[in-house]
Amino acid sequence: ALHVAHTEDGKKPEDFQKVYNAIAKKIREEDDYDDGVGYGPVVLRLSWHCSGTWDKKDNSGGSFGGTYHYPKEMNDPANAGLQNASRFLEPIHKEFPWLSYGDLYTLGGVTALQEMQGPKIPWRPGRVDLPEADTPDNGRLPDAENGADYVRNFFKRFGFNDQEVVALIGAHSVGETHMENSGYNGPWGAAENVFTxxxxxxxxxxxxxxxxxxxxxxxxxxxxxxxxxxxxxxLKEDSNYLKYVKKYAEDQDAFFEDFKNAYVKLLENGIEFPKDTPRIIFKTLDEQED
Ligand code: CCH
Known part of the structure; x- marks a missing residue:
């Protein structure tokens, strides 16, 4: 299927900045979630999982149709815990009912990332809600009990190379694993709501x-x-992955640049954007208060 973006009628970049601000304020206000980590990491993860169902071969899944809110996708065992993110975003959807689900989930991820001091993400609007019948089957998201060959092969479905894969998984600088969701336990780093x-x-x-x-x-x-x-x-055991792990450990700017590019691709996979679609770079709440 061809997925052509269509910016919500009459909406301008400033309308999407209003949505950004509403999400960012809610992240600030509800800062006791997950023992004080806040909603940033789980909302970022939702943007990845709503995009991570994409299959290049038939352009099924992906962020375009916003199908995460249908029960089949929401109840995918790989999505356990993300109900917290969708519950968090539901009042935003009520406040901005013109916004498609695909735009809501991806804009949510961009907001979470930037408010956690991550890189600026040029984001494009226009995903269009698809019917329940277009919900991808379970089983398209990765299983963490695997090694480098699996990871490399998994991300081939998106056309991501080794460098992009290592950059994307660096999102695990924020948030943590929860026994009740995934069977794993604990954080990858100390600053769980600061992207580094x-x-x-x-x-x-x-x-x-x-x-x-x-x-x-x-x-x-x-x-x-x-x-x-x-x-x-x-990523440490495979010599080609290790090359990028070392590079990003030494150079946070290089990580931010490569993460930005891979994440934009992830959120836009399978979508054809008309030439006049704006690439919006949102201001953080901090920047607007200065
Ligand atoms: Fe991830 N991730 N992720 N991940 N992830 C988990 C948590 C987060 C895998 C598995 C898991 C990416 C890639 C992968 C986040 C962002 C990204 C958890 C724990 C598992 C399991 C969930 C729980 O227990 O609550 C696997 C496997 C891969 C690839 O091989 C990519 C790519 C991204 C984003 C760009 C974030 C953020 C979290 C923390 C969520 C939270 O609630 O704190």
């Missing part, structure tokens, strides 16, 4: 011990209280 290159620094420098969680998952723990899943750890 900590993931790579910790992957290289912490002393890792492999354990089995109470849910039977394999994870690596460090004495400082950090963790890695097998797919995270694989």
């Amino acid at each position: 290159n900590q993931f790579y620094v910790n992957l290289l420098n912490e002393k890792w011990t492999r354990i089995t969680t109470e849910k039977g998952k394999t994870q690596y723990n460090s004495p400082d209280g950090f963790m890695m899943m097998p797919t995270d750890f694989a």
Whole structure:
């Protein structure tokens, strides 16, 4: 299917900045979620999972149709815990009923990332809600109990290369794994709501011990209280992935630039944007208060 973007009728960049501001304010206000981490990480993860169902081969899934809100996709075991993000965003959808779900979820991710001091993301509007019948089947999201070959092959479905894969997984600098959601437990780094290159620094420098969680998952723990899943750890075990891990550990600006480019691609996979679609760069709340 061809997915042509259509910007919501009569809407201008400033209308989308209003949505950004509403989400950003809500993140600020509801800052006690997840023991004080706040909603940034889980909203960022939703933007990835609503995009991560895409299949290049038939252009099914992906962020365009906003199908995450249908029960089949929401109840995908790989989406456990993301109900918190969609509950968080539902009042925003009520306040801006003209906004498509695909635009809501992706703009939510961009807002979360920028408010956590991550890179500026040029975002384009115009995803169009698709009917329930277009909801992709479960099983398209990655299983963390795997190594480098699996990760490389998984991201081939999107056409992502090694550098893009390592950059994208660096999003694990924020948030944490929750036993009740995934069977893993703990954070990758110390500043769970500040977007940094900590993931790579910790992957290289912490002393890792492999354990089995109470849910039977394999994870690596460090004495400082950090963790890695097998797919995270694989980035250190594979020599071509390791090259980029080292680069991003040394150079946060390089990480931000490569993450930005890969994340924009992730959110736009399979969508044809008309030439006049604006690339909107949102101001953070901090910038608007200066
Ligand atoms: Fe991830 N991620 N992710 N991830 N993820 C989890 C949590 C977050 C995988 C598995 C998991 C990306 C890639 C991968 C975030 C962003 C991204 C969890 C724990 C698992 C499992 C969920 C829980 O227990 O609540 C795997 C496998 C891959 C690829 O191989 C990419 C790409 C991104 C974004 C660009 C974020 C953020 C979190 C934290 C969520 C939270 O609630 O704190």
